[in-house]
Amino acid sequence: MLVCSRCGREYPETFRLTCDCGGTFLVEREYYDFFGNLLPYLDMRRYLNFIPIGGNYLPPAIPAITPVGALQMGPVIALFKLEYLQPSGSFKDRGTYVTVAKLMEEGIHEVVLDSSGNAALSMALYSLPAGITAHIFVSYDVMLEKLSLLQRLGAVLNFVDGDRMAVHERAMEFAENNGVTYVSHWLNPYFLEGTKTTAFEAYEQVGVPDYLFAPVGSGTLFLGLWKGFKELQEMGEIDRLPTFVAVQASGYESLCERSPIKNHLADGIAIPEPPRLGEMERVLDETGGRCVSVSEAETGEALSWLTRAGFLVEPTSAVVLAALWKLVDMGEIPDGSKVLLPLTGSGLKITEGI
Amino acid sequence: MLVCSRCGREYPETFRLTCDCGGTFLVEREYYDFFGNLLPYLDMRRYLNFIPIGGNYLPPAIPAITPVGALQMGPVIALFKLEYLQPSGSFKDRGTYVTVAKLMEEGIHEVVLDSSGNAALSMALYSLPAGITAHIFVSYDVMLEKLSLLQRLGAVLNFVDGDRMAVHERAMEFAENNGVTYVSHWLNPYFLEGTKTTAFEAYEQVGVPDYLFAPVGSGTLFLGLWKGFKELQEMGEIDRLPTFVAVQASGYESLCERSPIKNHLADGIAIPEPPRLGEMERVLDETGGRCVSVSEAETGEALSWLTRAGFLVEPTSAVVLAALWKLVDMGEIPDGSKVLLPLTGSGLKITEGI
Incomplete structure (x- = not known):
């Protein structure tokens, strides 16, 4: 229910x-x-018994089980989960996979959504084979590379002159005025049913980490990870949750105090008023966690480090490492801690300098 | 040995x-x-007991186990293996992962290679964290998107005025003149030790397919797949091999008869004189297989189909589907056959139209 x-x-x-x-x-x-109850698949279908869809329609581009690369980082063990190795190049595919399966079950063939890029790309990719028309609202400052991909995937694009919140509002208006289903991943509960599988996988791969750092804009990954670990706890499989650390971009904080200077690099989490804010606050309370805000310079430094480590990700993905460095420097992470760091978006689509 | x-x-x-x-x-x-002898990993390390490296150095960006999406295609079942969901965006990462581990074991810290793009990208990505300097030879017509990525990954680039074979020769000269190790994936036996894991995975996922279509330029995937299935047979795990179909680009055929018109879309397999030609001929003989050549138009049509199915790949990846259509039309594939089609390279890095 x-x-x-x-x-x-x-x-x-x-x-x-x-x-x-x-x-x-x-x-x-x-x-x-x-x-x-695991199914004998080596992909996300492994967890279908824990996902509320019937399985009559499953999209062909199945999300992968993503590797976890462990690296000693000063006194802690960083467990990088390569969530960007997905069909559209971001963790969003897990949520979209479940969403599109659910839409097909409900006979919904036309949807609206708003996105800074990755969610749109994911929805466009999964809508196309399902025969779902996707009206996608983006702001004029969406990355050109993502626009090019969206066009290739046949999305119906609507440009909005305004910030991320304005795009969200125009999409909702369009949905209401046209009687088309709004599938905002910010709100959509089925999206979290996909992202929660990241926690199931991580548990199979590395057990329960001591800490879990996730980029937090609308919180779809953060809450999905929490829901996954929570369900493992409710099944009696684990007896503790990781401590959740919400990482935000400076200037766009919702859980941390709002800072005056904007982090323009981490564009994927530039969401100052996420609708699931209260739920995220409860996760921080429940797990003894906290929020960390990172600047543009810190994001850039972490991104360079990740690239040199062989993790070719987009800037938003780097905020978790910047936050880890910060908390380690502050002496807030005990030596020997295992820290899960999902890397959320592929850097392959970023081709600046051409 | x-x-x-x-x-x-x-x-x-x-x-x-x-x-x-x-x-x-x-x-x-x-x-x-x-x-x-499988290890309890949900990534390529699952097969480390079958890979000739010691494991003292394993690169952090571990290749993923790639999903297999099954689609009924006319009278046959097409099993698309999403080999492009890898850290540098192509199947090459499997070979590079093993190669770099081996180079580190041998204390080799400077290498030369030539590539049309994907192999270079893969080597640059894995060399960087290992501290290996990679001199990469490319032709002037390499895709700008790939160049941008190579630069971000710190590769030392050398441009060659000439075709793919000329690039190969310049790289070999550089290696000889400078006493630097040449790591050509065309020749390197350790590369095949990585690509063979695709067969191990596919076997775990879908059993032994009836047919296996692979794009063939230098043959690193084709021969790796053959070696993987062959080793499963030698272990007594399977009693038959799939029928191997080598798919080539028109104008660049080495196994099929050379056609006069060039397929410029499938640039990843524009290799008219692969050094492992004899080995590939033996695989076709041994498995009762054949070669199929596909045109630029056929490649483009298959690419569009794949995009609409949610498989965002680069043009070279599409040749296997074009070849399958061709053989199905000719009545050469019995009804109900299971056909494995590895999709080799990501389309995320292609941003034409910007």
Whole structure:
């Protein structure tokens, strides 16, 4: 069932984004026996028994199980999870895979969404084979490389003159005025049912990490990771959660205090007013975690380091490493800690300098 | 040991490309009990017991286990293996991963290679964290997107005015004149030790396919796939090999008859004189396979189809589908056949139209 995160009201599992009270939903089901219910796939379908879709339609571009590369980093062990090795080049494919499967089950063939780029790319890629028309709202400052890919994938593009929040509002208006389903990954509870599989995988690969750093804009990865580990705990598979660290871009903080100088490099998390803010605050409380804000310079330095390590990612992906360095410097991470750092977006599509 | 594919002479397992007779090498070891020797990783390290490296140095950007998406295609079942979901965006990372591990074991810190793009990108990405200086020879018509990525990865670039064979010759000259190790993936036997893991994975995922279509330029994927399935057979794990179909670009054929019109789209396999030609001919003989040549138009049509299916690949990747269509039309593939089609290179780095 869908359960409202604000008022607790329950709804059937249709494609619905918000409660009558305005709150956001989580899909709640009872799962048990994690290892007993894994399917014998070496891709995301391995976890289908824990995903609320029927399986009548599964998109052909199946998300991969992403490798975890461990590197000693000063006193801690950094576990880089290569979430960018996905069909559209970002972790978003996990959420989109489940979303598109659910849309097909519900007979929905036309959708609207807004995105700074990666979510749009992912939705365009999965919509095309499903025969879903995707109206995508982007701002004029979307990366040209991503636009080129969106056009190749047949997305119907709508440009908005304004910031990320303005794009979000125009997309919602379009949906209302045209009676088209809005599939905002910011709100969509099925999206988190995809991103939660990152936690299942990480658990199989490295157990429960001591810390988990995730980039936080709208929180789709952060909350998905929390939901995955939480479900493992509810299944009795693990007895503790990692400490969650939410990493934000300076100037766009929602969980940390808002700073005056903007981090323009980490464009994927430039989301100052995420609708699931309260849920994220609860995760930080529950796991004893905290928020860290990183600057443009810190992001750039971490990005260079990642490139030299062989992780070819986009700038937003680097904020987790910048935040780890910061907390290690402050003596906040005990020696020997295992720290999971999902790297979220591919750097292959960035071709500046041509 | 290294065994010469031409004269059969044996050598110790150092980093060496050719026999005194001029022949190319395969690494020969005896393996047994496939499932009993798998390691509990969900990435390429799963197969480390079947790879001739010690494991003292393993590159951080571990190649992924790539998903296989099955689609009914007319009378046959097409099994698309998403080999492009790798750290540098192509299947080459499997070969490079093993090669760099071997180079580090041998204490080699400076190398030369030539490439049309993907192999260079892969070597640059894996050399950087290993502290290996990579001198890369490319022709002037290398894709700008790939050049931009190579520069970001700190490769030392050398441009050659000439075709793919001229680039190859200049790189060999540089290696000889400067006493620097030449790591041509065309010759390097350790490269095939990486690409063979594609066969191990495919076997775990879908069993032994009836047919296997691979793009063939230098043959590093084709021969790696053959070696992987052959080793499974030698281990007693399987009792038959798939029928191997070598797919080539028109105008650059080496196994098929050379056609007069050039396929410029499939630039990754524009290699008219591959050094391992004899070995590939033997694979076709042994498995009852054949060669198929595809035109630029056929490649483009298959590429569009793949994009619409959600497989965002580069043009060279599409030749296998074009070839499958051709053989199905000719009635050469029995109804119900399972056909493995590795998709080799990512389309994310192609941003034409910007």
